Structure formats: C-alpha cells, structure tokens
Amino acid sequence: MTTVNPVIVAKELRKQYEDITAVDGISFEVRRGEVFGMLGPNGAGKTTTIEILEGMRDADSGQAIINGINVKDDPTAVKAIIGVQLQQNAFFDNLKLAEIVDLYARLYKAKIDPVEILSRVGLESRKNARYAHLSGGQKQRLSIAVALVNDPVVLFLDEPTTGLDPQARRQVWALVNKISENGATIMLTTHYMEEAEELCDRVAVIEDGQIIALDTPDNLIDQLLETGFKPEKRVREATLDDVFLNLTGRDLRD
Amino acid sequence: MKLYLALTIVSLKMYFRNRQALFWALFFPLLIMLIFGIMNFDGFNSPDVGVYDAAENDASRSLIDSLRGSDGAQVLAVSVGSREEVMNELKFGETRAAIIIPENFGVPGEFAELQVTYDERYAQERVVISTVLGQVTDALFKEVAQVPSEYRVENSIGISESFIEGQGQGFKGWLIPGIAAMAIMQTGLFTVVFTLVRFKSQGVLRRLKATPIGASHFLAGQLTTKAIVVVLQTYVLVIVGALVLGVTVGGGRLAVWFDLTILALLGGALFIAIGLAVSGWAKNEETAAPIANIISMPMMFLSGVFFPLSIMPEWVTRWSQYLPLTYLADGMRAITVEGAAITTLGSELLGLAVWIAIAFVIATRMFRWE
Structure with missing residues (x-):
C-alpha cells in the first residue's frame, strides 16, 4: 500500500528489549489530515512504536519518516514539527497553566499567545491555576494544549483518555475532532474501541508487536460480519455509557 | 542565552x-x-588560653604543662603559638587570654614578667585564668627555684595584666x-x-x-x-x-x-x-x-x-x-x-x-x- 505524500511512514520497525520483542516488523503509512489509531491491549507495542516515531527511542532496525525527515537522522528536526502527548504526562506543580504553555512555546521557539492556546482546549478560565490543582481531565487537556504550541504537522496522542471519566473523555474526543477539522494529522493509541470508532479514519490493530489488521473501522466491522459473526448479546439502541451520561449529565465535573 | x-x-x-x-x-x-x-554552650568548657613561649626552656615548658593540668583534670585549654597567632586568636575570640612568656623566664637571678592579655568581655574566665596562673607560678617556683630570698617568686616572676575587647564571638x-x-x-x-x-x-x-x-x-x-x-x-x-x-x-x-x-x-x-x-x-x-x-x-x-x-x-x-x-x-x-x-x-x-x-x-x- 502506497499513499500519495504520506506524513508518517513506518517501514519494518523492530525493537527488542532484553528478552521481549516489543515491535516486530511494523509498517504503515498515514495520510495528511488523517486520524490514525493504533489499537491493542497493554504491552502490544503501541507506545514503543509511537515513541520511535517521535524520536524518543531508537528502533533496532527499520525506518521511521515524518514529513519526509528520517527520524533516526535528525530527531531534533522531527521533534520541532510534531506535537507530543506522552502516556505519562507531567508538568510543573508550582507553575500556572499560562506559564507552562509559555515555557514550552520557548522550548519550541514558537511565538504564541498562551491564553489563546489554552482557550483551544477550554482552559482559558484556568490560566492562573497551578498545575497541581487540576483534575485529571484538565491535566490531559493541558498536555494537548502544550502539544499544540508549535502548530504541529503531526500530533501524537498516546492514550489520551486513559483514566478519565466519561464526561472528560467526551470532551477530549470533541477536542481531537476539532483539531482534526483544522487540518492536523493525528496519530493516537488507545485500548478503548468506542474511542477508535468515534475518532479514527483508519485503525491498525496490534498484537505482540505486529499489525494484525489495518483498515477503516467500518470495513473492519463489515469484514467481521461477513464471517458470520454474531455478537453474544443483542445490540441495543443505547449503551450503559449513554445511561451513565444521561443520569449524570454531559457537563464536565472539574 | x-x-x-x-x-x-x-x-x-x-x-x-x-x-x-x-x-x-x-x-x-x-x-x-x-x-x-x-x-550558649560557652560555659561548659575550660577556658581557652593561647601561650607564646619566648623562653623555650625547661622552666617555661614546665609552666605550660602545669597550666594544662593533668590528662584527667584539664585546667585550661592551652594552645601554644607564635606571638602573632596567640594575639590574633585572642582578638578573634578563639581564646579568652593570651600569655606571653618572656625570654628570661626561669633564668636564675632575673626578674621575668609574664604578660597576660584578657578579653575583657569574659570576666568569669578571667578570674579562673588568673587564679590558675597565680597558683601554678607559685607552685612551680617552690619546686624549681628553692633557696635564697632574691629567687623567691615575688622577686623573680611578675604578672602584668592588660585587656582588650576581642571581636570574638x-x-x-x-x-x-x-x-x-x-x-x-x-x-x-x-x-x-x-x-x-x-x-x-x-x-x-x-x-x-x-x-x-x-x-x-x-x-x-x-x-x-x-x-x-x-x-x-x-x-x-x-x-x-x-x-x-x-x-x-x-x-x-x-x-x-x-x-x-x-x-x-x-x-x-x-x-x-x-x-x-x-x-x-x-x-x-x-x-x-x-x-x-x-x-x-x-x-x-x-x-x-x-x-x-x-x-x-x-x-x-x-x-x-x-x-x-x-x-x-x-x-x-x-x-x-x-x-x-x-x-x-x-x-x-x-x-x-x-x-x-x-x-x-x-x-x-x-x-x-x-
């Protein structure tokens, strides 16, 4: 499969940690403007793959190319044009949000208005709050705001909604959709299937360091149904998630 | 930058x-x-005294040993140094008194004057030091220089006292x-x-x-x-x-x-x-x-x-x-x-x-x- 002018190219990536092969020959391409998801259980190799693409880890073999730049050759140039939200994000407890965004803008040599960036993730009213005082959802949105300071060509989100309550999760989804509508390419990892269905144009399913399926969510579902698959439980019109949100409201609790 | x-x-x-x-x-x-x-732990120690020994003879060494006292019962904490060191230590409050032993100390027939300078801020220590010094010189000369009256303590050893205000802390x-x-x-x-x-x-x-x-x-x-x-x-x-x-x-x-x-x-x-x-x-x-x-x-x-x-x-x-x-x-x-x-x-x-x-x-x- 070859895409015209792909933004992300992964070719036969491999990474071995002592006795486990975390990434075992992964190849895929991501188009400009696409939201690409990597799905898989914990330990499948999602984070290692994404960190190789971000220039945070070296692959043992294979190629990672972002926007035409080989990551291994010039990780600094890659880091300058990507936005990164790591799985374990932490910022400085004693800084105000606007100060954190401003600090990161300096690290990317970007000239931005911190308050404007915060308003994109709905945190402008909290600009003077300390990081330590944020809720989990707010911290996650701040880390997305920080990932936006350099107006990135590609935004990497590693498990952006893990640990969030349903309301905060939906808020992050809306945010990702908005960023995507503005033309950014987004690559995210998740182990929530409804998240992948909601956000991703295409998904790669990873297990044991290998891609075992790669297609649009609709196609993957159709392929499954063609095999004669029947869900164990009859699908209803609403889910328990809907019940919860209907009972507790869609408003954020932070 | x-x-x-x-x-x-x-x-x-x-x-x-x-x-x-x-x-x-x-x-x-x-x-x-x-x-x-x-x-303020100052009071717990025996007073520090600096000694400059210009004589460097048996009598002066014997005097210094006596000022120190025996191992079991330290009387004064004596440190020996040059005239300059001794005076500086006093000035900067490391010692409470400086004792200068003149060259002719212990030389028979001569009158030797010990010069003692105290830090005037420490009256109590001054009393201790001058008492010890008096007793020690007394005892010393009873032993070392027995006999004739011109060699008696009051005729052969004098003690002059002066005071400075140390910057000592x-x-x-x-x-x-x-x-x-x-x-x-x-x-x-x-x-x-x-x-x-x-x-x-x-x-x-x-x-x-x-x-x-x-x-x-x-x-x-x-x-x-x-x-x-x-x-x-x-x-x-x-x-x-x-x-x-x-x-x-x-x-x-x-x-x-x-x-x-x-x-x-x-x-x-x-x-x-x-x-x-x-x-x-x-x-x-x-x-x-x-x-x-x-x-x-x-x-x-x-x-x-x-x-x-x-x-x-x-x-x-x-x-x-x-x-x-x-x-x-x-x-x-x-x-x-x-x-x-x-x-x-x-x-x-x-x-x-x-x-x-x-x-x-x-x-x-x-x-x-x-």
Whole structure:
C-alpha cells in the first residue's frame, strides 16, 4: 500500500528489549489530515512504536519518516514539527497553566499567545491555576494544549483518555475532532474501541508487536460480519455509557 | 542565552512557590541556629588560653604543662603559638587570654614578667585564668627555684595584666558560619535530589526530552536556581544570625560579602554536583532519600558545624578534617569570624576544588534522564 505524500511512514520497525520483542516488523503509512489509531491491549507495542516515531527511542532496525525527515537522522528536526502527548504526562506543580504553555512555546521557539492556546482546549478560565490543582481531565487537556504550541504537522496522542471519566473523555474526543477539522494529522493509541470508532479514519490493530489488521473501522466491522459473526448479546439502541451520561449529565465535573 | 535566562526565571518561580523547600532551606537552619545560639554552650568548657613561649626552656615548658593540668583534670585549654597567632586568636575570640612568656623566664637571678592579655568581655574566665596562673607560678617556683630570698617568686616572676575587647564571638560566632555551611549542603543536596528525582519519576524530564531543545537547558536553569538560593540563604542566615545573636561579621570588612558569595557558590557547586550524582542514580524518592541522608548526616556532626573538631577524639578528626563540609565550614568561619580574605584560605579552597572535581566526574557518569 502506497499513499500519495504520506506524513508518517513506518517501514519494518523492530525493537527488542532484553528478552521481549516489543515491535516486530511494523509498517504503515498515514495520510495528511488523517486520524490514525493504533489499537491493542497493554504491552502490544503501541507506545514503543509511537515513541520511535517521535524520536524518543531508537528502533533496532527499520525506518521511521515524518514529513519526509528520517527520524533516526535528525530527531531534533522531527521533534520541532510534531506535537507530543506522552502516556505519562507531567508538568510543573508550582507553575500556572499560562506559564507552562509559555515555557514550552520557548522550548519550541514558537511565538504564541498562551491564553489563546489554552482557550483551544477550554482552559482559558484556568490560566492562573497551578498545575497541581487540576483534575485529571484538565491535566490531559493541558498536555494537548502544550502539544499544540508549535502548530504541529503531526500530533501524537498516546492514550489520551486513559483514566478519565466519561464526561472528560467526551470532551477530549470533541477536542481531537476539532483539531482534526483544522487540518492536523493525528496519530493516537488507545485500548478503548468506542474511542477508535468515534475518532479514527483508519485503525491498525496490534498484537505482540505486529499489525494484525489495518483498515477503516467500518470495513473492519463489515469484514467481521461477513464471517458470520454474531455478537453474544443483542445490540441495543443505547449503551450503559449513554445511561451513565444521561443520569449524570454531559457537563464536565472539574 | 535568552532561553537559559527564561528557564532560570521559571525555575526560580517554581522554587519560591514551594513552601516546603523554603522551610528547609531557610527557616529550619535559622531555627536550629537560634536554638543552639540561645542555649550558649560557652560555659561548659575550660577556658581557652593561647601561650607564646619566648623562653623555650625547661622552666617555661614546665609552666605550660602545669597550666594544662593533668590528662584527667584539664585546667585550661592551652594552645601554644607564635606571638602573632596567640594575639590574633585572642582578638578573634578563639581564646579568652593570651600569655606571653618572656625570654628570661626561669633564668636564675632575673626578674621575668609574664604578660597576660584578657578579653575583657569574659570576666568569669578571667578570674579562673588568673587564679590558675597565680597558683601554678607559685607552685612551680617552690619546686624549681628553692633557696635564697632574691629567687623567691615575688622577686623573680611578675604578672602584668592588660585587656582588650576581642571581636570574638564565642560559640555563637562558631555556630553561625557552621549552620550556614550546613544549610548550603542541605539545599544543594536535598533540593536537587528531590526536584530532579520527582521530575524524573513523574515523567517531566521525558516530556522535556520530546522537545527540540531537550532537557539540558532546563537542567541548567534548575541548577542556576539552586546556586542563587544557596547564596541568598547564606546572606539571610549570616545576617539574621549576626543581628539576633549579637555577632559581628568579618570584623566589619565590607568585602566579606563578596568573599562569602564566592565561597557559598563553591560550596553550592560541590553539593549540587553530589545531588546530581544521587538523583542521576536513584530511580525514585524512596531510594534517593536514604542515600542523601547517608551522605549528609555524618557530615552534619563530624565537620565541626555545631562544635569544634577539637572536642572529638583524634581518630575521628584524623579523617573528618578531609570531609567536604569541613572545608566549607572552616572557610565560612575564617571569613565571617576571623575576617580573613578568601584569598588566604589556601587549604580550604584546595579541598573544595578537589571535592568539586570528584563530584562532577561522578555526577556526569551517574546521571540518567529516565
């Protein structure tokens, strides 16, 4: 499969940690403007793959190319044009949000208005709050705001909604959709299937360091149904998630 | 450079918003200093006396031995030195009296006058010293120079007394630079260890590494902040200590603040480097804290912070004189109490320089970002 002018190219990536092969020959391409998801259980190799693409880890073999730049050759140039939200994000407890965004803008040599960036993730009213005082959802949105300071060509989100309550999760989804509508390419990892269905144009399913399926969510579902698959439980019109949100409201609790 | 400045300012903001760090850096050492300063341990020791022996004969040596008393019952804490050393020690409050033994002491037929100079601020010690001196000379001449009346004590030995007001600061003067040195150690070691280890375990450093600039600029800003804190802390401790405990700093020499700044920065560099080595090695706070304590606790008590090394057994001081904190505390004391210029502190500066070199080599080898 070859895409015209792909933004992300992964070719036969491999990474071995002592006795486990975390990434075992992964190849895929991501188009400009696409939201690409990597799905898989914990330990499948999602984070290692994404960190190789971000220039945070070296692959043992294979190629990672972002926007035409080989990551291994010039990780600094890659880091300058990507936005990164790591799985374990932490910022400085004693800084105000606007100060954190401003600090990161300096690290990317970007000239931005911190308050404007915060308003994109709905945190402008909290600009003077300390990081330590944020809720989990707010911290996650701040880390997305920080990932936006350099107006990135590609935004990497590693498990952006893990640990969030349903309301905060939906808020992050809306945010990702908005960023995507503005033309950014987004690559995210998740182990929530409804998240992948909601956000991703295409998904790669990873297990044991290998891609075992790669297609649009609709196609993957159709392929499954063609095999004669029947869900164990009859699908209803609403889910328990809907019940919860209907009972507790869609408003954020932070 | 602009980025470095901006990062330093951000680090300073973070530091001064952290009340716990401020407590340990400023209020805790201040508290210890004031508590110990008010308890005032001066009275517990036998008075210190400096002796200059110009005669250097059997009689004068016998006199000095008698002043010392026997091992079991020390009468006076006698130190022998040159005339200049002895007078300086008195002037800077390290001793309570200076005794000068003239050349003709013990020479039969001559009248020798012992010159005793007291620090007039210590009346009680003066009484002890003059009583001891009177008894000792008396006893000495009954033994050594028996016979004829012209050789009797009152005819052969005189004691002249004079007074100066020493700048001496006694225990309080000892304590302030000691605590300032200890605080430099604690700040350098602990704030570096705790902030960096936390940044490391929380993933803050990883996120910084994902930026094109990387985390090294940030680290430089952090370390600069600690150096600034170390200097400010030294000023606060010395100034507040001097005001509250009534001690004069550096004999009124103005350059003392410049010298203190340099010495504080050297001490800061040393303990920051040790902190870097520990935080580079440790994965989390649980492993970092004991290591930092194992390094700092012995020095707190073996480096002459609270009490002079001279009260400790010789097998301890033989090696504790080479501890990093000993060099720093000695240097701080020379500058603040004795009014010495930093350029005269050869052995202290050399000791610090060697330790800084060792610590930086270890730090660069041990430091890991994750």
